[in-house]
Amino acid sequence: MTATQIETQTETVATLGEFALIQRFFAPVPGPLPPGVAVGLGDDAAVLSIPRTQQLVTSTDTLVEGVHFTADTDPYLLGQKALCVNISDLAAMAAQPRWYLLSLSLPPSTPVAWVDALLSGLNQAAQQPTGTVVLVGGNTSTTAVGALSITITLLGLVGKDRAVTRSGAQVGDHILVTGTIGDAALGWSVQQGGLQELDEESRAALQRRHQLPTPPIELAIALQAAALSRSAIDISDGLIADLRHVCQASRVGAQLFAERVPLSALARSQVAQHGTKLLTRLLTGGEDYELLFTVAATAVAAVMVLAHTAGIPVTDIGLITAGSDLLVTYQGQPMALENGGWDHFSAS
Ligand SMILES: [Mg+2]
Structure with missing residues (x-):
């Protein structure tokens, strides 16, 4: 109805x-x-x-x-x-x-x-x-x-004692993410009357990503059952903000390679038109409800096999580093991040 x-x-x-x-x-x-x-x-x-x-x-x-x-x-x-x-x-x-x-x-x-x-x-x-x-x-x-x-x-x-938390990331871990990032943020823009230049079908597809999250629950459980995931968080506040949460809880730093972040074809074409400023918005936009998790470097291949079996795309987007800095680079250059993540209090 x-x-x-x-x-x-x-x-x-x-x-x-x-x-x-x-x-x-x-x-x-x-x-x-x-x-x-x-x-x-x-x-x-x-x-x-x-x-x-x-x-x-x-x-x-x-x-x-x-x-x-x-x-x-x-x-x-x-x-x-x-x-x-x-x-x-x-x-x-x-x-x-x-x-x-x-x-x-x-x-x-x-x-x-x-x-x-x-x-x-x-x-x-x-x-x-x-x-x-x-x-x-x-x-x-x-x-x-x-x-x-x-x-x-x-x-x-x-x-018992098998829950995957934010605090288990270790230096040298690879940072992996499911699905695509940023479509929900674009969908929210559509809902607010933005992106008028897109055709009706594209607008509906983006809105749907904002309206209907599909958390990869089966894959998350399979990764834990295979003892592969060391730390995990779901992306609700934005990729960058949620990665920062993992870093803080695990007392580590991270390097995120922004050019590797998986984008849908629609999001890619938007970034091609509007540049890295829009990419920043997608990385901080929130409500993706994808899974961000870290695994030992030696476990990446096994994760990819599980992900393939589950039919869920998983992308390797960065590394856990020593220290506490979160470095985001785009093709080798540091990216400026004006906003650490989605702020619900500024949304209304
Ligand atoms: Mg959460």
């Missing part, structure tokens, strides 16, 4: 009422309880069973209208994104996403159909290749003053 179709629906959050809303969206699902759920929806709290050999991994993320998405964003896509950005955080830790909690803050005029579409999107994104992520709790509140917001808390499992 599109935003325009939803506007024609009359039932709103206010007319339905909060209690009915909770009944409607957080009612227990008939049938046997999903794996690991001892008590699910419908009680005061969920009770989850954690196998003795595993650890619970949690992450939470909020999407706010006007900051992370615009009012005309398709709620179905938004629902998918809300879950996927959290799955991306668990992918960084190499954890399997299992259960989630949902908290919605809704202005009274929100159409119920909008919430329906959001929930459909969440259900869609919950079908992951690593298994279904199950909703185990949630609440809604109507807010007359605040913006619409969606908060998800995701819970997952990882083998």
